[in-house]
Amino acid sequence: MASLFPKGEGSCYLLDAGAGIGTLSAAFLNRWKSGGFCFRRVALDAFEFDPSLIQHLVHTLGKYAREGDFISNIRQEDFIHASVESLTGSLFSPPVKYYTHAILNPPYKKINSRSAHRLALRRVGIETVNLYSAFVALAVAQAAPGGQIVAIIPRSFCNGPYYRPFRDFILEHAAIRHMHLFESRSKAFKDDDVLQENIIIRLERDGPQGPVTVSTSTDDTFADLVTHEHPFERIVFPDDPERFIHVPTSPEKNAIELSEAIRFTLADLGIKVSTGPVVDFRLKEHLRNMPGAGTVPLLYPAHFSRTGTTWPIEGMKKPNAIMRNAETEKWLYPSGFYCVVRRFSSKEEKRRIVASVVEPSAFGDAPVLGFENHLNLFHENKRGLPEALAHGLAVFLNTTAVDENFRRFNGHTQVNATDLKLMKYPSRETLIKLGEWAMQQGTLTQEQIDATLGSLIE
The missing domain is CATH 3.40.50.150 (Vaccinia Virus protein VP39)
Known part of the structure; x- marks a missing residue:
């Protein structure tokens, strides 16, 4: 100094x-x-x-x-x-x-x-x-x-x-x-x-x-x-x-800075991003360890991984479900396809942004879902996204270029909805194409994700 x-x-x-x-x-x-x-x-x-x-x-x-x-x-x-x-x-x-x-x-x-x-x-x-x-x-x-x-x-x-x-x-x-x-x-x-x-x-x-x-x-x-x-x-x-x-x-300059194709805001795409509205300690009396009569799924970051959604998880320290009633209804979202991003990463984790797709089929016939406060979720006016768009968003956010670009202005372990809102994205059409491709591939490697983004935005 x-x-x-x-x-x-x-x-x-x-x-x-x-x-x-x-x-x-x-x-x-x-x-x-x-x-x-x-x-x-x-x-x-x-x-x-x-x-x-x-x-x-x-x-x-x-x-x-x-x-x-x-x-x-x-x-x-x-x-x-x-x-x-x-x-x-x-x-x-x-x-x-x-x-x-x-x-x-x-x-x-x-x-x-x-x-x-x-x-x-x-x-x-x-x-x-x-x-x-x-x-x-x-x-x-x-x-x-x-x-x-x-x-x-x-x-x-x-x-x-x-x-x-x-x-x-x-x-x-x-x-x-x-x-x-x-x-x-x-x-x-x-x-x-x-x-x-x-x-x-x-x-x-x-x-x-x-x-x-x-x-x-x-x-x-x-x-x-x-x-x-x-x-x-x-x-x-x-x-x-x-x-x-x-x-x-x-x-x-990295791919995000160089690309003229990555210049759209979420508002341009007709998408919103919000912090998960369920703050568990404020709704403690309505939480349940496992699903049962009158409950709906409550989703935490632990329910998501690169290979998909696992719910419920027996023995998890956090509850898997929340009662659906007059006091919780306003915090719940209709079942559908969403893209979610964890708000917190561990100290030395390789990636800051980790995105996943919420697949409604993972929750049976649940009419609504609860998203806990440690998740950010992308939605259309509090409703799900088209399936291909949700997958395309997740693929884009999981690229190395996005993660590197994000780290240039974000130096803490938290990924806020505001940060995601201010980022630039490919067009809605490009994201849908990316999602359609991803849905045909099954589990993707990082190399596949990065290479495909490059070909779509050239």
């Missing part, structure tokens, strides 16, 4: 928000002391709210205090409230400091929509849902023109509707200069239970946006570091209203 900053000159005003024991500040100062920066002096503001870490932080920074060209100010206060007070010119806070540099490993925790932090952030035009994005936005807000911000943060801000205001804020006030992606969640952060990829990002306050450097490594040894430069239109697509931030790991 310290190595990503340009060499610099003059005086450095450094921010370390959420400083902990001072590891990041020490890395920055070590580079300076060894001649990696050309600053005459460095003044550091280190924010740390946890009293148990202050003595360690004092000890770390004390190693650099012997010379007069470094001063540090340890601020044991809430970074969000202190920054907002400074930015709004409160009589009781010091005037805003415009930092030339910031290095951050911010805390990760959701912010309640009515919390004091959320209300404070709104006072300075920042709308966001997590402490980590709040810290980065405030660092940008307090950076001098040309100021450099380097942060290690979860990749979840790159996509999804909740982080759209944060993406807008960052893209309006800063240029993205560099992103580093750790390709293995478990190896880079083996001491933590990390459910999503983390990236290191360097931003430049008010900088003109140009090409973006993207580097990758499997883990924190950086032994297999690979670096490429990409035009900005490959990072944020010009026609994307959501402004998703993509992290391409190769200079070559």
Whole structure:
């Protein structure tokens, strides 16, 4: 992280928000002391709210205090409230400091929509849902023109509707200069239970946006570091209203980007995608382990595999059925052909998107079906799809090209209905042809799926 900053000159005003024991500040100062920066002096503001870490932080920074060209100010206060007070010119806070540099490993925790932090952030035009994005936005807000911000943060801000205001804020006030992606969640952060990829990002306050450097490594040894430069239109697509931030790991465009045939939205196709409406713990009294009188099938990801649908499953930890009555009726879908995608993948699973076809014949004469909340389902106004279309969608979504493209903007283990809604698809006719072909083949290999998609969209 310290190595990503340009060499610099003059005086450095450094921010370390959420400083902990001072590891990041020490890395920055070590580079300076060894001649990696050309600053005459460095003044550091280190924010740390946890009293148990202050003595360690004092000890770390004390190693650099012997010379007069470094001063540090340890601020044991809430970074969000202190920054907002400074930015709004409160009589009781010091005037805003415009930092030339910031290095951050911010805390990760959701912010309640009515919390004091959320209300404070709104006072300075920042709308966001997590402490980590709040810290980065405030660092940008307090950076001098040309100021450099380097942060290690979860990749979840790159996509999804909740982080759209944060993406807008960052893209309006800063240029993205560099992103580093750790390709293995478990190896880079083996001491933590990390459910999503983390990236290191360097931003430049008010900088003109140009090409973006993207580097990758499997883990924190950086032994297999690979670096490429990409035009900005490959990072944020010009026609994307959501402004998703993509992290391409190769200079070559993949089949999804290259194909003019894959340009249709779900709205163009007359298809909708929704999260499974049955939240099991809210309907607990209506759930049954096995089907019986008055029940209908309740479908979980475990009921689906690449070879088809298995229902019911004896001994499964989850229920196989739900009572059909006045309280559950509104959560049920008419029996029919649907395409479903699991919402969650395991940490190191090869595929992020796993799609299956719901075959109504697997459930006998069941008139309706329940889809549990861990599934996304494609439907036509809450009714099933034509059989060939359901199969075609599943084949398309199971292609390697789709999975690779999806990973470029989605760095966590969750596949949301919003993500699937914003993807581009082949035409309805192409998907039906793909489905008709798949229905004649039986079990498909990955090679067959990938090759057939290529021939249909050429």
